[in-house]
Amino acid sequence: MKIFIVDDNQDFCDLQSYYLSQNKAFEIECFYDGKSLISALRDKPNLILLDYYLPDYNGQDLMRIIKEKSDQSEVILVSGQEDVSLAVKLLKEGAYDYIEKNENTHKRLWTITNHLYKTFSLEKKNKELQEKLNEKKDKNPIIGNCDALLNTLSIANKSAKTNINIWVTGDTGTGKELLASYIHQNSKYKNKPFVAVNITAIPSELIESELFGHKKGAFTGASSDRMGKFEKANGGTLFLDEIAELDISLQAKLLRAIQEKEITKLGENKVRKIHFRLIVATHQDLKKLVVEKKFREDLYYRLMGVKIELPPLHKRGSDIILLSQHFIKTFAKENDMQAKTLTDESKKKLLSYSFPGNIRELKSIIDLAMVLSEGPTIEDKHIQLEGINTSKAPLINDPNENKTLKQYTREIVQHYLNSNNGNIEKVAELLDIGKSSIYRMLKENEVSR
Template sequence: MKQETISIYIVEDDAVYSAVLGHFLSLNPDFKVKKFFTAKEFLAALPDKPDIVTLDYTLPDSNGDQLLAKVKEVSPATKVIIISGQEDIKIAIDLFKKGANDYIVKDADTQERLWLSINQLRENIALKKEVANLQQEVQSKYNFQNAIIGNSYPLKSVFALMEKAASTNITVSITGETGTGKDLVAKAIHFNSDKRKAPFVPVNVAAIPRELLESELFGHEKGAFTGAISRRIGKFEEANNGTLFLDEIGEMDISMQAKLLRVLQEQEITRVGSNELLKINVRIIVATHRNLMDQVKKGKFREDLFYRLLGLPIHLPPLRERGSDIILIAKHFIDKFCTENNLGKKSLDIAAKKKLMLYSFPGNIRELKSVVELASVMSEGEEINETHIQLNSNMNNEINSVTETLTLKQFTSQLIQHYLDTNEYDVLKVAEILDVGKSTIYRMVNNNELKLQRNTDNK
């Protein structure tokens, strides 16, 4: 752990003793020491919130009791060590009750005791500072714009829904193809909600064998089944007062669905092998790559549970519908990968960008990440060109072959045509996605460079 600077105020009216303490504490270069001779001077500087205060109990213009109360009022996090010329158990106990962290008597080993005391408090302070830093880091990491990169039109509506989700406790159901970042959205909602300080507990329903899912979710008592050698709390209990994220909810076994429904309705759980009902307060976020309504129609998903879980639906658009976001995300992954692997700074050249923009990314962001990471490894210099971009899929991708002979004009019309084909010929939407004027598209349609219906010749 990095040693942080600790600010220490010495409040002591005896100049000799103050000089001794001040010198002694300054021996540690991490301690920033300030001396105060009167309560008045000290109170004027207290709003700067020092980490530690050593308070002489007897001061001409106040006493330790009053000053301690003042410190707790103005700067509750400040640790207070009372230094007293007299050993008085009653006073000491009283001061501890009022929040003093230590009580040291001025005698032969005051310095040693003070040193020990400060070092103990310092660990505590360092941990608290670290926790605060981490919380801030998590907060900024899951800030919506940092968690999910992009500024395309479809994504803006996702951000708007996420903000609504974060400001309430409504159940959220996230849908989207595999690799679109459903788990990131769930985390970002949690860390921007008022439950951010409570746990975020993710469970991938598809990854847990069906016979173990019940005990995984609700916990079990010792001996509830073969192998239950001790009591274990389940994910619902773990997530109490926080958020439980049930990923791949569409894969849940139908009998388990009934149990989940009951828990959501009653807001209480029973551990496997127990009769005791436990009240829980958990925000639920579910995600699936399936169309749950279809699953309901096929009888694979309970309709009542479907409506219970639907809550605020958020659909994540596939990458191919997010236009220039592809390049933004590619840049992000390239920068991150190159920094982590000391590859220097690399960037995509025009042809490489084109190649990425024209590909359909069936594996979405996860696929884009692996494609650009491989490209970063393959490229020798600072530039990543199209030969470095190795697309692994030959899935139906109408214009994924960029031939050398295309002119810029031909390329542009192919690109726009591709987006028109995949967006139900919605000119306004395509103009928004590709950031071109809608009049440009209409002009190209008039010039027969684009078609507003499926053209089987356009290959």
């Protein structure tokens, strides 16, 4: 930490310099007038101990110059004036602290500078971690260059620069959360949290507490205070996936949070101000739900902002190959393997498939192909497009029976749940569908665990 001591009393400078140098992390420099300090401000000190009365400047004027030329520098004013009103005035103008100059000044300075050092170190570490995180996210961009995707990204980039609400739509597995994260990374909120919430993944009785937080004792089992997702996203971006699944009674509370930027924790009367960028996603037709009175009209209009639609994979043409190559590299890296290449036949096979599960399905297909292929190439025989049946029991009990597609879907999901001990994550992976789809079916008693 770089510290400048500015005082025309050289005894003071020598003594404080001696005490502060006991901390080896401090790099100390002394100045005996304002002019020499100003010319050294280009070195951007972390802390300036500033005497109020200097031969050429008073502390107040000098502090303004410091704030102009090196706004990251904290200023501690040191003076023998014992004037409380002066201290208050300077603190209001941005001084970190005001210390009276006497023979014990060094004790107070030692405490404050070490406290500041800890704060600076934490801020530095935090910044480094944030940069690493951003680098990591930058390494995982949205892959593809088809017109449909480029058009989507163009709208996303424009929207990211503003704080307009964003509504992401698209089939399951098209990467709605990835797009939300991309928008966050390209917005002014990028150094703040990105909090993603899948409404269907949270049991209905816990959703209010999860979103808004609760105070200790708010309900049975609330053994401590808990911060909700809104509060966690404060200053950053909140992504609410499957927004249509939110209970109508909670929609009013969500409306208030979006409209007034205020939340109230469960079991608490205190209103907390919050600020966040909202991105929502749904695969449902919200307009239709408004007509059916299942979704609040006022909330619908409040959420209306920019609607960004993610194209289904089968409409992204050669992006399928780009994504496949990306998944090959990722799988190889994660499993300590050599990356493999796709033969022309395997590419043709991939390009002719409809991918109902979109990118999520493609990833599973490529992962499996990487396992099945023994050589340096992935051949068309390694591309398994039929899904993975793990059960010996018949999937459809009576194929001749007249059933709707929905009924078949229920039977398939139930079959997989039965053969996987109700493990939703595994079933979702095997069927290449979103966990949220299974939770929704469970919620509506269409299937059971």
